[in-house]
Amino acid sequence: MENIIEQTGVSNRYLKFELGGEYYSLPLLDVREVTPPPKTTPLPNSPDYFVGVMNLRGQIVSIVDLRKKLRINAKEDQSQQAIVITEIEGVNIGLIVDAISSVMNVGSQDLMPLPEFKSKVNSKFIRGVFKEGEELVVLLDMPLVLDIQEIKNSRNKAS
């Protein structure tokens, strides 16, 4: 399995998307699928970034508004909004983004540490920055953004 991933170079691919006019990315291997924004059911007493739950072909998936989670103002034009269904360490979460841009093919040597520049996002959520032409694309630390460890801990406590 490791070998296949190496050979095909999938691990060097990243999904690039737009949040409030800036470009962000996450590893393509963490993405299960991309869907148009679904109808969701809100959950009571949940944080403001938690949009609700959706029915993904029979599976209940939680939807998180990535812009609210990262305190980014959403674009006014919502026509290109999409949901990225992620699967990180066995946890499925859907993320609302302003728009999907492309799939980037970059080597790990292209990942630069966070330079001195002002991002709208708390720097602890940033793993690095890709330079793509003139654009800077922020690589998000998704397990940290989504509190995956916290989720897994609470699950272990429950069982």
Place this chain on the structure above:
Amino acid sequence: MRNAIDHGIETKEQRSDTVKPPKGTIKISAYHEGNNLIIQVKDDGKGIDPRIIESKAIEKGVIKSNHSLTEKQLKELIFHPGFSTKEKLSDVSGRGVGMDVVKTNIVSLNGSVNLDSELGSGSVFTIRLPLTLAIIDGLVTKIEEQKYIVPLSQVSEIVPFHTNSLKTFTNGAHLYKVRDEVLPLYYLNRKLGLKSIETTQSAVLIVKDTQRFAVAVDEILNQRQIVVKNLGQDVRNAKGIMGSAIMPDGLPSIIFDLVKLYSDEMKVKASA
């Protein structure tokens, strides 16, 4: 079940040799435990003798005579395909295709079977199934255009909402009079963090618990059989939420465990 009667319970003569009453007892219980459904079959028969299993298994070539299995492992051999220790095949429990088929079926549903057996005092089979497969009778209620489900088992009755039966205190607590009984009343929409327009309340559910209480909702829609689905792992432990169900319109709906949802309120009242 049939296995318990046939293999577990001894004959009358065998029983009278021990201190047990001449009639055997088989107890079947089923209950929820967390996200699991537990079914337990318990008999007070002779239990499973690991020695008998051992000699049978060797005879049938399932294990070798120089095996190193523990007593517990030996007992679990009854789940092995094609294994039946009863000397005579009978028309009660059938042929020896029983336990391994049971186990395979349960495992394929992501469940488990556990065997506890004490020689001389009986056996307990515990079957554990994930609640995702559980179907409950649910009451579909509506609050501000959103549907919420309450398990019917928690509701003892539904009464219409009349403002003249309601008494509101200055601290915001409510009491509701049902016939000669006065019960604490909670508005479900407050719990949901919605702006409550209290005049829209039209029905009251009476929840059965050690303490009875009333819960007001906007509208009761219908009653239906509901397949309980787990929520995403990130919200599974939200208090008072039992799971969700996919409604005919394709949207998920939240299933509330009202007793858990209001357990804090009821505790405060009990200690006051």
